[in-house]
Amino acid sequence: MPPVLVAKGLEKRYGRVRALAGVDVEVDAGQLVGLLGPNGAGKSTLVKIACGLVRASGGAVTVAGSPAGSTSARRSLGYLAELFRFPGWMDADEVLTLHQRLASSRGGAAERVELLELVGLPDARKTRVAAMSKGMQQRLGIAQALVGSPPLLLLDEPTSALDPSGRRIVRGLLEELRRRGTSVLLNSHLLSEVELVCDHVVIVDHGRVVAAGTPDELRHQGGVEVETRSGTRRFPDARRADVPRLVRELVAAGEDVFEVRVVKSSLEDVYLEVVDE
Amino acid sequence: MTAIVLYGLRESLRRKMFAVVLVLTAGFLALYAWGTHAAFRDTRSFVGPGQEQLDPDVLAGAIVQGLAMFATLFLGAVLSVFLTLNVVRGDAEAGLLQPLVVRPVGRAQLLLARFVGGAGVAAVYVLAVYAATVAITRWAGGWTPDRVISPGVELAGAVIVVAALAVAGSVFFAPIANGIGTLMVFGAGLTAGLLGEIGHAIHSQKLEHIARIAWWVFPFDALYEDSLHRLTIDTTGFAEFVLTLGPFGGSHHAGAPMLAWAAAYLVIVGAAALAAFSVRDL
Numbered sequence: 001m002p003p004v005l006v007a008k009g010l011e012k013r014y015g016r017v018r019a020l021a022g023v024d025v026e027v028d029a030g031q032l033v034g035l036l037g038p039n040g041a042g043k044s045t046l047v048k049i050a051c052g053l054v055r056a057s058g059g060a061v062t063v064a065g066s067p068a069g070s071t072s073a074r075r076s077l078g079y080l081a082e083l084f085r086f087p088g089w090m091d092a093d094e095v096l097t098l099h100q101r102l103a104s105s106r107g108g109a110a111e112r113v114e115l116l117e118l119v120g121l122p123d124a125r126k127t128r129v130a131a132m133s134k135g136m137q138q139r140l141g142i143a144q145a146l147v148g149s150p151p152l153l154l155l156d157e158p159t160s161a162l163d164p165s166g167r168r169i170v171r172g173l174l175e176e177l178r179r180r181g182t183s184v185l186l187n188s189h190l191l192s193e194v195e196l197v198c199d200h201v202v203i204v205d206h207g208r209v210v211a212a213g214t215p216d217e218l219r220h221q222g223g224v225e226v227e228t229r230s231g232t233r234r235f236p237d238a239r240r241a242d243v244p245r246l247v248r249e250l251v252a253a254g255e256d257v258f259e260v261r262v263v264k265s266s267l268e269d270v271y272l273e274v275v276d277e
Numbered sequence: 278m279t280a281i282v283l284y285g286l287r288e289s290l291r292r293k294m295f296a297v298v299l300v301l302t303a304g305f306l307a308l309y310a311w312g313t314h315a316a317f318r319d320t321r322s323f324v325g326p327g328q329e330q331l332d333p334d335v336l337a338g339a340i341v342q343g344l345a346m347f348a349t350l351f352l353g354a355v356l357s358v359f360l361t362l363n364v365v366r367g368d369a370e371a372g373l374l375q376p377l378v379v380r381p382v383g384r385a386q387l388l389l390a391r392f393v394g395g396a397g398v399a400a401v402y403v404l405a406v407y408a409a410t411v412a413i414t415r416w417a418g419g420w421t422p423d424r425v426i427s428p429g430v431e432l433a434g435a436v437i438v439v440a441a442l443a444v445a446g447s448v449f450f451a452p453i454a455n456g457i458g459t460l461m462v463f464g465a466g467l468t469a470g471l472l473g474e475i476g477h478a479i480h481s482q483k484l485e486h487i488a489r490i491a492w493w494v495f496p497f498d499a500l501y502e503d504s505l506h507r508l509t510i511d512t513t514g515f516a517e518f519v520l521t522l523g524p525f526g527g528s529h530h531a532g533a534p535m536l537a538w539a540a541a542y543l544v545i546v547g548a549a550a551l552a553a554f555s556v557r558d559l
């Protein structure tokens with residue numbers, strides 16, 4: 001299947017500031033892609049261009065084969081902005097009804113109930129936005145983005161206002177979306193979250209992609225640790241393939257081996273290595 | 278499109294400010310009824326012997342109705358500005374606009390719907406207040422404008438033009454700056470009308486010429502003056518002369534070309550706003 005989102009050589013300038021300097025990103029069907037980077041790296045700009053909120057200065061973005069910003073592209077995506085608000089006088093059901101109409105969704109009341117249950121707000125149908133906590137509003141925002149079951153979801157910091165239980169709900173939701181085959185571009189500062197749920201990670205810094213790959217590809221090996229009777233022995237340059245030889249050598253030398261660990265760097269280590277902060 | 282128009286209408290009507298306007302309008306209408314009653318009573322003893330060509334009821338009725346027209350225009354303009362001043366930049370800064378813009382509805386329809394919502398509410402408000410003042414004037418002194426429908430329609434048209442300027446301004450300016458700017462433009466238009474009235478009184482063609490140019494730049498004033506003109510369109514003689522020089526801008530016949538220009542002006546302002554909004558980063 002062709003990728004749902006393709007950005008090629010994407011550039012954006014705000015006056016003299018170059019927010020994006022030739023970014024290439026692809027999101028395949030059913031893939032969860034995490035977008036990481038420091039503040040001002042260009043992540044939100046990339047997402048906004050994909051939504052049609054911001055015009056690119058160069059390069060191209062297509063959503064489900066249509067140019068970003070076109071009506072057909074907007075039909076194919078759901079979006080949760082980093083900073084968003086719904087009118088305080090609307091209740092959750094009215095917000096979703098409005099977006100159902102705008103998205104031409106025929107899901108009706110059943111879809112609204114399902115979405116509110118999916119984001120953990122089953123009892124908030126008639127709760128006015130003004131009476132909701134920031135976390136509840138953020139979950140309502142995610143439900144709004146899911147209206148009409150778009151094939152691509154663009155989530156810009158969807159868990160920034162959520163408590164740990166809210167984050168767990170969103171993680172579960174992302175797993176459910178993966179099961180349904182929905183593609184997600186997740187822009188987040190929470191590396192552990194991205195590491196847990198994303199199939200592919202793109203790290204952006206100063207408007208450029210500085211690292212990309214699956215979390216496993218990005219996490220490189222950091223040596224081998226062996227627990228022996230005389231204590232932990234570290235072999236920082238050793239790799240997984242060296243483990244049988246190391247164990248043989250240690251046993252031959254009279255050591256009792258209890259445990260062997262292949263040490264891998266975390267995504268956070270990789271992030272800090274490639275990002276110039 | 279219907280969904281977003283209904284959203285715009287509800288957004289306009291849900292504002293607390295709208296409730297405040299309704300309360301203040303009720304107060305204004307009560308005071309207007311009291312004042313109009315007193316004006317008719319006092320003016321009947323005002324016309325002395327030899328001044329029979331000046332019908333006191335026409336004089337009092339036309340003047341108080343003219344004042345009511347100004348008040349209605351002012352209230353309607355302020356309402357329309359407050360309902361539309363944040364349509365683009367204000368709502369974008371608040372994060373209200375982005376979830377709507379990414380939907381397939383499109384920016385043009387969104388802007389048009391918000392304009393229809395704000396301008397529609399303000400126009401209905403103006404028509405209601407105008408109708409109330411006409412009814413009160415008739416109740417208090419038995420006087421009715423020579424034309425009843427068209428002055429109200431033109432007054433509503435003037436408010437719609439002001440709303441269009443506020444919507445266009447909202448693409449470029451933050452809400453407070455846009456509100457202040459649009460109300461200053463509104464004030465400038467009315468001031469130009471007053472200038473024309475002074476020019477008419479002192480026979481200064483230069484001032485009258487300036488006022489006519491201002492009509493083309495601010496056609497809401499042309500609509501307002503033409504609506505005043507229609508209140509006493511059939512009145513002649515000395516009464517006509519007195520009533521032409523109203524206290525808040527004179528009554529003048531605008532003519533069909535000016536009315537057509539007001540409609541074209543709306544289209545031009547709307548097209549400019551759409552063009553700017555379509556390329557604006559949010």
